[in-house]
Amino acid sequence: MAAVVRVASIPGHDRVLTAVIAGTSSLSFLGSGFVVLCYVLFKELRKFSYKLVFYLALADMLSCFFTMIGDPATGFYCYVQGYSTHFFCVASFLWTTTIAFTLHRAVVRHKTDVEDFEAMFHLYVWGTSLVLTVIRSIGNRHAHLGTWCWAQSGRTGKAVHFITFYMPLWGAILYNGFTYLQVIRMLDNATRMAVGISDRTYQSDPRADVKALNRWGYYPLILIGSWAFGTINRIHDFIEPGHKIFWLSVLDVGMASLMGLFNSIAYGLNSSVRRAICERLDLFGLEKLRRWLPGNPTLPNQQQEGELVPLRSQDQP
Numbered sequence: 001m002a003a004v005v006r007v008a009s010i011p012g013h014d015r016v017l018t019a020v021i022a023g024t025s026s027l028s029f030l031g032s033g034f035v036v037l038c039y040v041l042f043k044e045l046r047k048f049s050y051k052l053v054f055y056l057a058l059a060d061m062l063s064c065f066f067t068m069i070g071d072p073a074t075g076f077y078c079y080v081q082g083y084s085t086h087f088f089c090v091a092s093f094l095w096t097t098t099i100a101f102t103l104h105r106a107v108v109r110h111k112t113d114v115e116d117f118e119a120m121f122h123l124y125v126w127g128t129s130l131v132l133t134v135i136r137s138i139g140n141r142h143a144h145l146g147t148w149c150w151a152q153s154g155r156t157g158k159a160v161h162f163i164t165f166y167m168p169l170w171g172a173i174l175y176n177g178f179t180y181l182q183v184i185r186m187l188d189n190a191t192r193m194a195v196g197i198s199d200r201t202y203q204s205d206p207r208a209d210v211k212a213l214n215r216w217g218y219y220p221l222i223l224i225g226s227w228a229f230g231t232i233n234r235i236h237d238f239i240e241p242g243h244k245i246f247w248l249s250v251l252d253v254g255m256a257s258l259m260g261l262f263n264s265i266a267y268g269l270n271s272s273v274r275r276a277i278c279e280r281l282d283l284f285g286l287e288k289l290r291r292w293l294p295g296n297p298t299l300p301n302q303q304q305e306g307e308l309v310p311l312r313s314q315d316q317p
Contacts, residue, residue, distance in 0.1 A: 013246055021253045025064040028260025032061035035268035042276040048115045052102060053267045055125075056095035060260030063088035067257065083133055090129040090165065092259065093172045093223055098125065099267065100179040100219070108186045128168070136164040158238050166231055169223065177220040222266055226259035 035057035039045055066084035069077065098121045105111045138160075229251040236245065 013249075017249060017253055020250055021257050022068060024254050024257035024261075025067045028258055028264075029061055029064040029068065031261040031264030031268075032057040032064065035264045035273075036061060038268070038273050038276065042273075044276055045272060048118070049102065050272065051118075052095065052099050052121070055121075056092060056099065056263055057260070057268060059088045059091040059095055059125075060263055063092060064257070064260050083137070086136060086165065087129045087133045089259075090132055090168065091125050092263070093169055094125040094128060095121075096219065096223065096263070096267075097172050097175055100176045103183055104179045107183050132164040132168065136160055155238065158234070158241075162234060162238070166227075166234060169227055170231070173220055173223045176223065180219055218266055222259065222262045226255050226262060228255070230256050 036054060039050060039054040039057075063085055066081055066088065069081050098117075102114045102117070105114055229248060230253075233245070233248050233252040236243075236248065
């Protein structure tokens, strides 16, 4: 990934880390590719809320692709791997902030103009990713170290790395956490108020509501789980550059490379996707394959826990 770990070139360690990053990146590539494929094949998914998920999955997929390029020694492919993984990995966590912003604006602020922000989202995500990638490249000599390119040596290079990747990353984590906390609190209060006014007029399934609230609460944890070990590894490497912790490096690259898989499950595999898949299975007479899908997305009154835009209907008592 963009924040690849720097370890001493120990052949045995290099082989293990190469295998870990190849395996986990492959899983993330497949998961992200599934979301992209669903968006392309199912026209009913091409609404604004899922379009943001599509952009997120596309960034994850490209980040994983360039991570899996291999072990470029020097030259052009080394530049491609270094720039591309950083660019798309930053774009990935920035797209999660646009999803959080959209959900907050629709649910908490009761605005219906979220689609007007699409051009601004693209400028914000791709523009910021480009600027941070260029800043990180200034004064940095691309080189091959162990299994990756773009190795930064010296405290200055490591500080630039931290400023251009980990600071924006944890800023995104804090923003997502605060935003989803407001959304969850808003919907929880609305649910309690509706139940208190009239049990008969409020038809939503409380268990489905709890499931939805829990699902949104997991979103910020994806970035934390994916990058906590990488952050610890960067700080440790800055403080004690001569002492590498191999098991921490394994967790660093493994969890970071799984971010695309986590995103595809949390953001991409929602009730609308499962419903679309079930409809195609029914069309081709493959109803028995439904049991492999989580839940039963064909029920007409099922809570759409993964949707953003339909949540506005819950704001009305």
